[in-house]
Amino acid sequence: MREHQINRIMRRYEELRADPGEWANYRTEARLTDNAAGDGLPDTRDEYPEFKPSP
Known part of the structure; x- marks a missing residue:
């Protein structure tokens, strides 16, 4: 059926x-x-700054 x-x-x-x-x-x-799709959701980089790459 799925196929x-x-x-x-x-x-x-x-x-x-x-x-x-x-x-x-x-x-x-x-x-x-x-x-x-992501309207209104926080940006991952802003929400988890510890995972943001260093410049």
Whole structure:
């Protein structure tokens, strides 16, 4: 079942890549949501300064 789902997902990505306009739309939307994933969360470097590399 899981393999079937993964194959369907991969086929859909192939379909998207075959259409430059649709692929561009997908990539634009993906960038928006990727950047929103950590909104409001503290930066790890600020939260754990002891792990921050020295200059």
